[in-house]
Amino acid sequence: MSTIQVKNLTRTFQIFDKKPGLGASIKSIFYRPQRTVHAVENVSFEIKQGELVGFIGPNGAGKTTTLKCLSGLLYPSSGNISVLGFKPSDRKYEYLNQIGFVMGQKNQLWWDIPPQETFLLNKAIYNISDTDYQKRLDFFIKTLDIGDIISVQTKKLSLGQRMKCEFVAALLHNPKVLFLDEPTIGLDVIAAQKIRDFVKEINQQFKTTVILTSHNMNDVEELCKRVILIDQGRIKFDGLLSNLTKKFAELKILKFVFENKISKTDIKKFGEIVDGDGYSYTIKVSKEKYLSVASKILTTLPVTDLNIEDTPIEDVIRQVYTDKN
Numbered sequence: 001m002s003t004i005q006v007k008n009l010t011r012t013f014q015i016f017d018k019k020p021g022l023g024a025s026i027k028s029i030f031y032r033p034q035r036t037v038h039a040v041e042n043v044s045f046e047i048k049q050g051e052l053v054g055f056i057g058p059n060g061a062g063k064t065t066t067l068k069c070l071s072g073l074l075y076p077s078s079g080n081i082s083v084l085g086f087k088p089s090d091r092k093y094e095y096l097n098q099i100g101f102v103m104g105q106k107n108q109l110w111w112d113i114p115p116q117e118t119f120l121l122n123k124a125i126y127n128i129s130d131t132d133y134q135k136r137l138d139f140f141i142k143t144l145d146i147g148d149i150i151s152v153q154t155k156k157l158s159l160g161q162r163m164k165c166e167f168v169a170a171l172l173h174n175p176k177v178l179f180l181d182e183p184t185i186g187l188d189v190i191a192a193q194k195i196r197d198f199v200k201e202i203n204q205q206f207k208t209t210v211i212l213t214s215h216n217m218n219d220v221e222e223l224c225k226r227v228i229l230i231d232q233g234r235i236k237f238d239g240l241l242s243n244l245t246k247k248f249a250e251l252k253i254l255k256f257v258f259e260n261k262i263s264k265t266d267i268k269k270f271g272e273i274v275d276g277d278g279y280s281y282t283i284k285v286s287k288e289k290y291l292s293v294a295s296k297i298l299t300t301l302p303v304t305d306l307n308i309e310d311t312p313i314e315d316v317i318r319q320v321y322t323d324k325n
């Protein structure tokens with residue numbers, strides 16, 4: 001049985017529209033026009049134990065809403081969710097004890113006390129034994145390199161330092177399922193890499209099931225074999241990231257280096273020029289034509305180096321978002 005089962009999940013919100021201005025404010029006392037937002041609409045998917053799945057989509061697509069429903073923070077409007085055999089909205093202690101939630105946009109550590117004090121609070125809340133606590137904390141301190149910072153008041157930590165401690169707070173009870181909502185947002189490349197390595201390690205070592213949302217495609221490419229792509233509350237793709245690229249990437253990127261300077265007009269006829277200074281050019285060519293284009297350039301121009309790449313994953317995803325069919 002799958003660890004996570006979501007069937008026809010729908011979550012709507014009632015929004016009150018109010019026009020600006022005093023007149024509108026007075027009117028709105030008597031009459032408030034309402035609108036229903038379908039944040040998540042008829043979403044179904046299953047995730048097996050130990051999977052690490054990327055949940056991606058543009059702003060407002062419904063990612064956070066789905067994760068909140070999965071973790072029991074929000075009630076679904078309709079549909080069924082089962083995680084580890086529990087109905088999350090029941091908010092049973094036995095359920096909450098087995099999940100962890102990290103939100104890059106939200107602080108879960110206590111602001112005025114050092115992280116290690118929050119860790120101790122969580123130890124009590126989750127009923128973690130002394131030996132487990134010490135063993136896990138030592139492991140986190142070592143892998144995240146946070147020995148020096150856990151005794152500093154949380155509000156004095158940098159964002160990256162705080163995020164590492166957020167992970168510890170969310171993982172001390174060794175949850176079986178981990179929800180990560182934009183865990184690398186705002187982090188520099190080194191801190192983001194450290195977090196990615198850490199998520200990988202947790203997933204491999206403890207077989208933790210992870211759902212990760214991110215706008216950072218490095219996170220997704222590096223961590224997730226499978227992605228679920230959601231847009232306007234509906235699932236647009238669910239499958240291997242490599243298949244997403246295969247299905248939607250219609251272009252290949254060809255990079256040439258030449259022995260001597262070549263004019264733009266000589267190159268333009270082969271495909272759209274992305275970049276080029278005369279000695280090297282990068283062009284975009286359709287998947288169907290790139291092999292014949294490459295061989296034509298190789299035989300007619302003085303090529304010293306050639307590189308063929310797939311469309312960057314960002315471009316592929318942008319294409320899926322704009323493809324409304």
Ligand SMILES: Nc1ncnc2c1ncn2[C@@H]1O[C@H](COP(=O)(O)OP(=O)(O)OP(=O)(O)O)[C@@H](O)[C@H]1O
Binds near residue numbers: 014015058
């Ligand atoms: N509490 C709420 N009240 C009203 N509308 C909401 C509420 N929470 C979310 N929404 C709406 O639901 C839709 C989905 O929001 P959600 O936060 O799930 O998107 P998201 O995919 O997480 O986006 P982002 O990438 O920007 O974080 C949006 O249109 C949003 O305005």
Ligand SMILES: [Mg+2]
Binds near residue numbers: 064
């Ligand atoms: Mg969100």
